[in-house]
Structure formats: C-alpha cells, structure tokens
Amino acid sequence: MNDMQWAPIGSEPLPPPLPPTRVDFTGDRSLFRKMVTKGAMLELVTFGFYRFWLVTDIRRHLWSNTAIDGDAAEYTGRAKELLVGFLFALAILVPIYLAYFLVGIEFERWQGFASTPLFISFYAFGQFAIFRARRYRLTRTVWRGVRFWMDGSGWAYAFRAMAWGLLVFLTLGLALPWREASLERYKMQHTHYGDLRGDFEGDGWTFFKRGWWLWLLSPIAVIIFPLAPFFYAEFKAREWRWWLDGIRIGGVSLSSELPHDAFYGVYWKVIGWWMLLSVVFGLYLGGAAWLVNAVGMAPTGPDAIARSIPLLVVMVIGYLAIVLAMNVVMRVYLQHDIWVKVLETLQVHDIGAAADVQGRGDLASALGEGFADGLDVAGF
Numbered sequence: 145m146n147d148m149q150w151a152p153i154g155s156e157p158l159p160p161p162l163p164p165t166r167v168d169f170t171g172d173r174s175l176f177r178k179m180v181t182k183g184a185m186l187e188l189v190t191f192g193f194y195r196f197w198l199v200t201d202i203r204r205h206l207w208s209n210t211a212i213d214g215d216a217a218e219y220t221g222r223a224k225e226l227l228v229g230f231l232f233a234l235a236i237l238v239p240i241y242l243a244y245f246l247v248g249i250e251f252e253r254w255q256g257f258a259s260t261p262l263f264i265s266f267y268a269f270g271q272f273a274i275f276r277a278r279r280y281r282l283t284r285t286v287w288r289g290v291r292f293w294m295d296g297s298g299w300a301y302a303f304r305a306m307a308w309g310l311l312v313f314l315t316l317g318l319a320l321p322w323r324e325a326s327l328e329r330y331k332m333q334h335t336h337y338g339d340l341r342g343d344f345e346g347d348g349w350t351f352f353k354r355g356w357w358l359w360l361l362s363p364i365a366v367i368i369f370p371l372a373p374f375f376y377a378e379f380k381a382r383e384w385r386w387w388l389d390g391i392r393i394g395g396v397s398l399s400s401e402l403p404h405d406a407f408y409g410v411y412w413k414v415i416g417w418w419m420l421l422s423v424v425f426g427l428y429l430g431g432a433a434w435l436v437n438a439v440g441m442a443p444t445g446p447d448a449i450a451r452s453i454p455l456l457v458v459m460v461i462g463y464l465a466i467v468l469a470m471n472v473v474m475r476v477y478l479q480h481d482i483w484v485k486v487l488e489t490l491q492v493h494d495i496g497a498a499a500d501v502q503g504r505g506d507l508a509s510a511l512g513e514g515f516a517d518g519l520d521v522a523g524f
Contacts (some may be wrong), residue, residue, distance in 0.1 A: 164491035169484050170216075171209030171478070179205065180475040184468045196226040203473065206483055207285065208475070213495050220282035229280075235275075240265065264306075272298040272306035278331060283505065287337075288498075291503025296334030304330060317359055321350030328387065337393050338501035346390025354382045373415055384486055395497030401489040410477050410485070417473045423476035425466045432458040 183198035200223040206221035240262070275298040282292040308323035325348040335342035358379050365375040388400040433455060434440050 164493045165213045165495045167487045167490045168211045169209055169487045170211060171205060171480075171484075173480060173484075176202075176205055176480050177472070179474050183474050184351070184471045187471070190467055195229070196230065197223040199223075199226065202479065203281070206480070210487060212287065212492055215288050218284060218286040219241055219284055237269070251515055267309070268302045268306055271302035273471075274305075275301040275331065282335065285397050286499075290338040290501050290503050291505060294334050295336070295505075296330065300350060301327070301330055317362075319348075320359075321355070323350035324348070324383070324387075325351060325390075328390070332391065335393070336505060337498065339504050340394030340396070340498065340501055342394075343392040344390045345392060346386055351383070351386045353387060358359050358382075360369075373411045374408060375409045381406045385489075388490060393496060394497065394501075395494050398494045399491050399493060400486070401491075402486060403489075406485050406489075407482065414473060414477050417477075418441070418470065421466050421469055421473075425462055429459060432462070436461045 145307060179201055180198065183194060183201065186194040187198065200219075200221055203219045203221065207217040210217050275296070279294040279298075282294050285292045305323075305327055308319070310327060311319045312323050325344070326345055327345065329344040332342040332344035355378075358375055365371040381402055385400045385402040388398045388402070391398045
C-alpha cells in the first residue's frame with residue numbers, strides 16, 4: 145500500500161525570507177582625494193567653471209564604487225548638461241538680482257520692503273531647484289541596466305516646502321520633523337525604479353522622538369560653541385538613519401544601523417582643518433607684510449594695505465589657496481567619508497522584488513541642477 149500523503153493545494157510552506165543584502169563601497173579614498181585636489185586647482189584656473197566636470201567625476205566615483213547585491217550603480221550625467229542648465233538658470237536669476245539692485249538704488253526707502261519678496265522668491269526657486277536637481281540625478285542613475293526616474297511637479301513641491309517652512313518658523317523649529325516627513329514622502333512617491341514606485345514610511349513623530357532633546361538644548365549649543373558640532377553631528381546621524389529606514393521602492397526596503405555618534409569625528413576633523421588653515425593663513429599674511437615692508441615697498445598711512453599692490457596680490461593668492469584647500473577638505477570628509485560611513489551600516493531587504501523590472505521614464509533636463517548651483521543649494 146502506498147503511504148504517500150498529498151498536501152492540499154495552498155498549504156505548501158513558504159520559503160524562508162532571504163537575508164538582507166549589504167551595500168559595499170569599493171572606492172579608494174586616496175584616489176578620491178587626488179581627484180578633488182586636481183579638480184579644485186582646475187576650478188581655480190577656470191574661475192570656477194570646472195566645477196561641473198568635478199561634480200560629474202565625484203558622482204561617477206561614488207556611484208560606480210557603490211555595489212548593491214554585487215552590482216555597482218552607474219552615473220550617466222555629463223558635465224556639459226550641468227553647464228547648460230546653469231547658464232539657463234542664470235538667464236532667469238540675473239534679471240531678478242538686477243531688478244532688486246535697481247529698486248535699491250532708485251527707491252532706497254523701498255529697499256527693505258523689496259528684500260522680503262526677493263527672499264520669498266529665492267526660497268521658492270531654491271525648493272524648486274532641490275526637487276528638479278533630484279529628478280536630474282535620478283534619471284542619470286542606472287542599476288542593473290534600469291534607470292531611476294521621477295514625475296511630479298517641482299512647483300507643487302516648492303509650495304509645500306514654503307508652507308511647511310512657515311510653520312517651522314512659527315513653531316521655532318518644533319515642526320521640522322513633520323516637514324521633513326511630508327516633503328520626503330512627496331519626493332519618494334514620485335520616485336520610480338523602472339516600473340517600481342517608491343514610497344516613504346517614515347513619520348514625523350518617530351523623527352521627533354529621536355531628536356526632541358536636541359531641539360530643546362539647541363540654544364545652549366549655540367552659546368557654547370564646542371557643543372554645536374556635537375549637536376549637529378548627532379542630529380545628522382539620527383536624520384540619516386530615520387530617512388533610510390523609511391525608504392521603499394516597490395517591495396524593496398532599506399534599514400540602517402548608523403550609530404548616533406557616527407559623524408562626530410568627521411565634523412571635528414573639518415573644524416580642525418579649518419582652524420589649522422586659518423592659522424597658516426594668518427602666518428602667511430604676517431610674513432608677507434613683513435617681507436613687503438623689509439624691501440621698502442610698503443606705503444604708510446591708514447589705508448596702507450589698500451595702496452600696496454604687492455601685498456594685495458599676495459593676500460588674494462593666499463585667500464584663494466585657503467579656499468581651494470577647504471574645498472578639498474569638505475569634499476573628502478563631508479562627501480566621501482559620510483557616504484562611506486552611511487553605506488557601511490546600510491542593508492537592503494527583499495532585493496528580489498527588484499528583479500524583472502521593466503524600464504520606464506524619460507531623461508530630465510539639467511535646469512533644476514543649474515538653479516541649485518546658482519542658488520547654492522546643490523547636493524551630491
């Protein structure tokens with residue numbers, strides 16, 4: 145007699161869930177440092193225009209060395225796109241600056257009144273730029289041959305950001321967690337990976353519970369400077385972890401174990417470099433002034449520095465060198481090192497849900513990135 149037993153249809157045990165997938169970064173820090181150092185020097189000799197090529201190189205380095213489930217991402221953006229977007233943005237922003245300048249000259253008593261709509265318009269443009277710049281970067285990000293993309297309205301996002309910004313101002317920053325959750329939810333719900341739609345499950349209350357005491361003690365940190373970097377580093381680490389835990393793309397989710405003190409060393413290293421470079425710059429100026437005076441080229445009088453061409457040239461060269469050095473420091477520590485620290489603690493769950501994805505979406509223009517650059521709100 146056959147003892148085989150048949151299980152009823154639908155009662156088969158479900159396969160155990162796959163373990164989470166780690167994200168690996170394979171880049172070389174020294175190579176990155178050399179790249180940004182060379183780029184900073186080229187920015188200096190090109191009056192800043194090389195930054196579009198440098199930003200593109202930085203993104204390609206970070207993207208191509210970030211591997212998810214063994215496959216690295218790819219950044220397909222081009223520097224010329226950023227340059228053209230920046231020039232188009234300038235064509236819009238320059239007339240606004242000019243109009244405000246003329247109002248200030250012709251109607252001096254109106255200048256204070258005119259500054260309010262100018263600030264509001266620039267804030268709106270800045271939020272529009274943040275949304276559109278994100279759209280541009282996503283449409284130039286490819287993983288496993290499928291492109292990310294975004295829909296949604298940049299102006300709708302800007303109006304949301306302005307309304308939330310007013311509420312944050314009126315509540316002295318207390319509404320910030322809910323603002324971040326609302327804006328991130330709007331961005332993620334309009335984010336796609338192929339035919340998978342994104343979402344954001346983080347909420348303002350969770351963010352508030354993680355950092356309410358930072359808001360409460362922030363006035364003390366403002367008064368006692370050594371506390372401020374710790375507070376800011378603590379806030380950013382908690383924000384990063386909250387943000388990553390809330391991201392969803394289809395059935396794929398992220399989680400992070402980023403410790404609360406992950407960025408202490410990073411921010412203090414930047415401060416240390418800034419202090420060191422400031423001391424070097426002071427010694428450099430003192431030595432230059434002594435040398436100019438020793439060779440008898442220093443004029444006398446209250447405006448001696450302004451009338452000393454050699455000393456002015458030396459000061460400008462020293463200032464540009466310090467700016468160049470700080471740009472290198474900030475890109476190495478605040479871009480590369482933070483990127484690596486975040487990825488070290490990141491896990492991707494249910495990566496199989498991203499298999500068999502079909503490509504969707506169109507490439508976005510770089511106009512938003514140009515606005516972001518022109519208004520100094522650009523990110524990675």
